[in-house]
Amino acid sequence: MKYVTEFRNPAKAQALLTEIRRLSQLLPINSAKPLKIMEICGGHTHSIFKYGLETVLPESIELIHGPGCPVCVMPRGRLDDAITLAEQPDVIFTTFGDAMRVPGSQKSLLQAKAQQADVRMVYSPLDALKIAKENLDKEVIFFGIGFETTAPSTALTILQAKAEGITNFSLFCNHVLVVPALEALLSNPDLQLDGFIGPGHVSAVIGTEPYQIIADKYHKPLVISGFEPLDILQSVWMLLQQFIEGRCEVENQYTRLVNSVGNRVGLEAIAKVFTVRDRFEWRGLGEIVQSGLKIREQYAQFDAEVKFVVPNRQVADAKACQCGEILKGVLKPWQCKVFGTACTPENPIGTCMVSSEGACAAYYKYGRLSILGKPSQPKKSQVSV
Amino acid sequence: MCLGIPGQIIEITDLQNQLAMVDVSGVKRQVNIACIIDDAHPIESCVGDWVLVHVGFALNRLDEEEANETLRILAKITQ
Amino acid sequence: MNLSSANSPQHPILQKLEQARCHHSQVRDSNITLAHGSGGKAMRDLIEDIFVGSFDNPMLSELEDQARISLASLITFGDRLAFTTDSYIIDPIFFPGGNIGNLAVNGTVNDLAVSGAKPLYLSCAMIIEEGLPVKTLRQVAQSMKTAADVAVVQIVTGDTKVVNRGSADQLFINTTGVGIIRKGISLSAHNLQPGDAVLVNGYLGDHGTAITVARGELALDSTIISDCQPLNSLVETILDICPEIRAMRDATRGGVATVLNEFALSSQVGIKLKESSLPVREEVKGVCELLGLDPFYLANEGKLVVIVPQSKAELVLAAMQAHPAGENACIIGEVIDSPSGVVFMETLFGTERIVDLLVGDQLPRIC
């Protein structure tokens, strides 16, 4: 697979790891006081676990798994709203597979489907539009989730719906923005982070420039990274270089896809169809100003929140849930009181356990070996199968 | 977040709606390529291009030169 | 008309009627209707024309309510009866590489075979949605017959029900099978021992991928075909050369990962796999990358996992590779003693990660 296989080369990874180990020894860090690097994007979290990268990095480098999984940061109230929409008569509710199993306060979309709601999984918003054209007697709602990566696709779909004069299609818009979320994280006094691995596919759309504020105002270096193991390791290496040389910059490892200004067509489509919400609630992080998108008035005929009465439920995160602490890097998943006991992928309490990209689910699914192997971790008895 | 996978455009299937057939490891799927078309890259010139596919859209073009450059840097770090 | 004379058996009208009653007529309707399940003539025609006609064996042609099998003939094959049942529900019912019919035969044949049994007889119960084209049913029945012939089993009893439109999705099939387990063979998920080798008979995830593509919802196009095939001949071959095989299971729903987790839990051992040795086709990888799936959890319909004592691993491997149902067989890992109950994978990077049981179905994802 071109552009993939060459970035999965194990021999090169070994050599890179040796280099990373050498560089890490030049810094005043150790396993008790590690360098804390957050990978913002859930896709990175996934790769890190899939390839077991965390277990081969030196102990003086700790990876913190950030809030970059659109499913994980969806508050329960919004999910309840989505389920309410899905249960309207004559509605076909379309969604990416990711959102199917996420628990709302009462049930998930999958359970709503079992109770008669017409919920269908699609691969692309264009597929949802196609369903609308084939079912003119029904209203087809698309559950728009995702960061700036996914927003162009829904924006372009709405533009196409408008051009084709389609009247039975609408979007329940939950798109969120990366940089405001990072700023919210960085403004938190508890936060203990030294630098970031920046999201690659979001940056393909927005470019590298919007991250400048992270380096300038918050003095944290950030390297935008691809998703293959060599990409991620190289990004760690680039961050180490910055620390050693005392630099604090936004750098781009993923140059084969990402440029400084982003994708013009995608950004224009977003700007045309969407506008920034005053505030949007993030699960585990609370309300963040100017961190979500909504549909502009000119396109209100495609806005499910205008076409339908959306209850706009406010549901607090579960009490036992410590996802916020996990997302801020204050706690590790196994340090949450309910990890692996009351909170498991079958019965997630918190959002980090839901999607396979959530930090807790990733640890539960892939990471138990490293926890089993680390005698210092107290959860041993609870995580054995 | 945002699963994306490289694929190669093998055919323009719908000029007006800017749709093209993309091949990912032998699997084909029609995707919207609006985001990679501009004056410098008219739609007809896109066949053969490698793009990153995300939810049925080509998000951006992949740059072979840059990919090679990254691999060169990697080789240099690890030699 | 003089009735009393018409009552005489020689009367030409009665003879005609009698002929019509007994006549094995062909089903002429183009679609199945509720009448075909009513127990009347339409149903008899359906059974005789489509099922008895296709399956074509003396036991079924008796048209009794049960197949009668002589015990003496059975015990020549071994000393225990293996007995299994499975229902087949698949969308779409025709897919690249097969259809619900040969799937229903091969699936049950394989469930018997992996116990070390020689599969012999199958039943076939069909639940048909009203409106199904008769042509489709005929095609399915014929594929069942072909599959049964290839696997050298007979379909000896059956049942048909027709349900209202919407009460079933086109066609559901249940097959139950019996086979005889040869003497001295005792395969079990509890038998695994540290040091054993883990083998599979070829590429993983073909069936799951072919079905995902064939469903059409994701608008993908590929040339991947289902691996639907009978495994009894392969099983026989490897048991001949290595009766010490510890355990076998066909890796259907939940894929190889699920089978191995069940093995590890039952035997209280660990299983360590090598990512580099997992056989997965490029196209299957492509679909998995696009949809965020893991081929290791995808369904197969002609793949089995075999646990073999280390000393016999190469021998069994060679025998598998020499068999048409195992050309691409390979050793994918080994059994170790701890951590117990856990399957894990040595990644391409020499790192390790857990391969856990799935929570639910794998759903295509975007993030």
Ligand code: SF4
């Ligand atoms: S274990 Fe569950 S409740 Fe605890 S932080 Fe993780 S997801 Fe939240």
